[in-house]
Amino acid sequence: MKKRSIFESLANKITTLAGSPPAFTIALLIVLAWGISGPIFKYSDTWQLVINTGTTIVTFLMVFLIQKTQNKDAKAIQLKLNELVAASRYASNRMVDIEDLSEEELDVLHKYYKKLSDEAEEDDDIHKSHSIDAAEQVQEVKNARNDALQKKEPDAERKRPGPTAER
Structure with missing residues (x-):
């Protein structure tokens, strides 16, 4: 040493x-x-x-x-x-040690953050967080909403009169 x-x-x-x-x-x-x-x-x-x-x-x-x-x-x-x-409580801890990722994986992250940057530019609140974790939470809410809508749609179609009710 x-x-x-x-x-x-x-x-x-x-x-x-x-x-x-x-x-x-x-x-x-x-x-x-x-x-x-x-x-x-x-x-x-x-x-x-x-x-x-x-x-x-x-x-x-x-x-x-x-x-x-x-x-x-x-x-x-x-x-x-x-x-x-x-x-930072607003930052994603997943970003720690990303320097170990491959070039292709970094390119994927770059595209994702470019998209987040574009969204942030359109946002009125400059203090709003746009991170991977925040985006995942939003996506989970969207997925849950879509799942709920998909579960409701077959019931709604059965009650509706017309050709779709005969399925």
Whole structure:
């Protein structure tokens, strides 16, 4: 675990330094020095190889450090969002950990929330909740109402005179 914390500490320091103005200034000065030295080295293949090799190595290593930092930041943001979802009485707790869903499952959720957004735009009350749970409750009420109507319809048809009563 000590090695991991050393790597994490080193990665954080390097990415912080790499994104600083002094690091940019140093990189700019190196590129300028390389460019100015071109005539001295007669723009040789070795002269070009120096900058190509240096930038390739730095880029290769930075990709891993930046990805590590981005993964950590994304995880921290997800945890913060999960806390907000869990703390809000109007939000659906089903949204916690949706980052583990597949791309297709996220697309389905996106379409659903687009529909909720459209409904919210038409609503006069900006404080009205439009969540999965609220939508499910509304759907349950609609289903119960439809079930009740379907149960009543056959009785109503039997009492009605005409061709439908002979069924």
